[in-house]
Amino acid sequence: MQRAGIISQVRMGSTRLPSKVLLPAAGRPLLDYHVTRLCQSGLPVILATTTEPADDVLAAYAEANQLPYHRGSEADVLARYYETAQKFDLDVIVRVTSDCPLVDGPLIGAAVARYLEEGNPLVYRSNSIVRTFPRGLDFEIFSMELLAEAYANATLPYEREHVTPYIKAKPATAGRVIYRDEVWPGGDLSRFRITLDTAEDYEVLRALIEQYGAAELRVADLLALLEAHPEIMALNAHIEQKTT
Numbered sequence: 001m002q003r004a005g006i007i008s009q010v011r012m013g014s015t016r017l018p019s020k021v022l023l024p025a026a027g028r029p030l031l032d033y034h035v036t037r038l039c040q041s042g043l044p045v046i047l048a049t050t051t052e053p054a055d056d057v058l059a060a061y062a063e064a065n066q067l068p069y070h071r072g073s074e075a076d077v078l079a080r081y082y083e084t085a086q087k088f089d090l091d092v093i094v095r096v097t098s099d100c101p102l103v104d105g106p107l108i109g110a111a112v113a114r115y116l117e118e119g120n121p122l123v124y125r126s127n128s129i130v131r132t133f134p135r136g137l138d139f140e141i142f143s144m145e146l147l148a149e150a151y152a153n154a155t156l157p158y159e160r161e162h163v164t165p166y167i168k169a170k171p172a173t174a175g176r177v178i179y180r181d182e183v184w185p186g187g188d189l190s191r192f193r194i195t196l197d198t199a200e201d202y203e204v205l206r207a208l209i210e211q212y213g214a215a216e217l218r219v220a221d222l223l224a225l226l227e228a229h230p231e232i233m234a235l236n237a238h239i240e241q242k243t244t
Helices: 032-039 051-065 077-087 107-120 144-153 157-162 165-173 199-212 217-227 228-236
Strands: 004-009 045-050 067-073 092-097 125-128 140-143 178-181
Touching: 004 032, 004 077, 004 107, 032 045, 032 107, 045 051, 051 067, 051 107, 067 077, 077 092, 077 144, 077 157, 092 107, 092 144, 107 125, 107 140, 107 178, 140 144, 144 165, 157 165, 199 217, 199 228, 217 228
Parallel strands: 004 045, 004 092, 045 067, 125 178
Antiparallel strands: 092 140, 125 140
């Protein structure tokens, strides 16, 4: 039986919004919401942080909350993922980033079930191949086989920093990876941002969580909430996502 798990990359350093994952909303750090919602997938949740002293607080957070974690390179995130997957004996990896406090666990769990049912280690599944979900609900699913190949062969800095560019480039080079796209059936909501990268993003997330209980909502109700409150979603509509 294949062992699947979620690895969330997390660190305190951020050029736009330092220490962002521990910023509070409704009296709790945003990282709490991220982890709690991921656990609703039914999958193990593992934090992959760095060996930098600034991230000691994240190791302490993991220990206090009885979360498995690994500390690795800050710059070589691909190596950090590979080491984490090895350490916890994963066959299938779900990649998420910790700047997504409203990520949806059941959405991920259902996609992993489809991945496991297909049983093909050359499949790469994601909900951001053709983006219809808001930024902040992103996930990627791939096998340890593909991760190990990327770890062994990726040489470009952006391939090491962003984990999956080498995997996603494979169709152009060898025709091997098979894409499976997760598309939101309710239409294109990619104009919305519920990720955490700037002060404006934080303002949006605080409003959604503190005023409307967004952290308790499943994906359909959450997305309906975004559509119902354009005045909130306008707060960060001008933010440009950093490119990989």
